[in-house]
Amino acid sequence: xxxxxxxxxxxxxxxxxxxxxxxxxxxxxxxxxxxxxxxxxxxxxxxxxxxxxxxxxxxxxxxxxxxxxxxxxxxxxxxxxxxxxxxxxxxxxxxxxxxxxxxxxxxxxxxxxxxxxxxxxxxxxxxxxxxxxxxxxxxxxxxxxxxxxxxxxxxxxxxxxxxxxxxxxxxxxxxxxxxxxxxxxxxxxx
Numbered sequence: 102x103x104x105x106x107x108x109x110x111x112x113x114x115x116x117x118x119x120x121x122x123x124x125x126x127x128x129x130x131x132x133x134x135x136x137x138x139x140x141x142x143x144x145x146x147x148x149x150x151x152x153x154x155x156x157x158x159x160x161x162x163x164x165x166x167x168x169x170x171x172x173x174x175x176x177x178x179x180x181x182x183x184x185x186x187x188x189x190x191x192x193x194x195x196x197x198x199x200x201x202x203x204x205x206x207x208x209x210x211x212x213x214x215x216x217x218x219x220x221x222x223x224x225x226x227x228x229x230x231x232x233x234x235x236x237x238x239x240x241x242x243x244x245x246x247x248x249x250x251x252x253x254x255x256x257x258x259x260x261x262x263x264x265x266x267x268x269x270x271x272x273x274x275x276x277x278x279x280x281x282x283x284x285x286x287x288x289x290x291x
Contacts, residue, residue: 223246
């Protein structure tokens, strides 16, 4: 982290930009929001915007990742073990995040949203799996984390796409042990 990351003026300006974007996104579709809209709302100039973000897509990814991290409460998850209860809480956080987005302007950016969710989950799972399996290679840990993150994300998409007769918690509790412990298919049947 550079010295400028701690400069209160830079932090405040970055917050002004993200706040302006969030407010605008509640009023219009993402594709209708311009850099000029954001800079006007934040009361900054265009050069200042580009000092902080490469473009509007960079801003979108930053805001989505920040919102997701708040939902996931990442620091709390780093302290706990990887168990069924934690998986349920992660699933609830993901579905809450997806619900909040569906009420906003982010239609058409499902791939970006999916990548952000899977990337953040993969980081969480990699950290936990490294603790649980200290002798495993980094590549194996990465593969396991990817499988867990895509599995949890896939279940959240499935829930969002029509299985909402159950709450997110009820939905995931039915299968979370299989996600963590497997299906027992390696056992020979008698």
